[in-house]
Amino acid sequence: MSLLGIVIILLITVLFVKKEYDVEREVTINRSIVDVFSYIRFSKNQKNQDLGTKGPHAEMEYKGVDGTAG
Numbered sequence: 001m002s003l004l005g006i007v008i009i010l011l012i013t014v015l016f017v018k019k020e021y022d023v024e025r026e027v028t029i030n031r032s033i034v035d036v037f038s039y040i041r042f043s044k045n046q047k048n049q050d051l052g053t054k055g056p057h058a059e060m061e062y063k064g065v066d067g068t069a070g
Contacts, residue, residue: 042067 029036039045043066 043062
């Protein structure tokens with residue numbers, strides 16, 4: 001009976017456990033805003049960021065003038 005009691009307690013506990021949670025991360029960059037912006041505005045510098053969206057062997061193609069609108 002004790003095993004059945006433990007299972008019942010676990011099932012009841014699951015009903016009251018929070019099902020959603022938030023994860024936050026913060027990165028501090030010890031550079032001026034001008035330095036950071038002038039680096040990230042170029043599309044070719046994005047490959048240096050580990051965003052996890054593309055594989056390490058992904059091919060990227062750039063068109064237009066880098067660092068400008070459009």
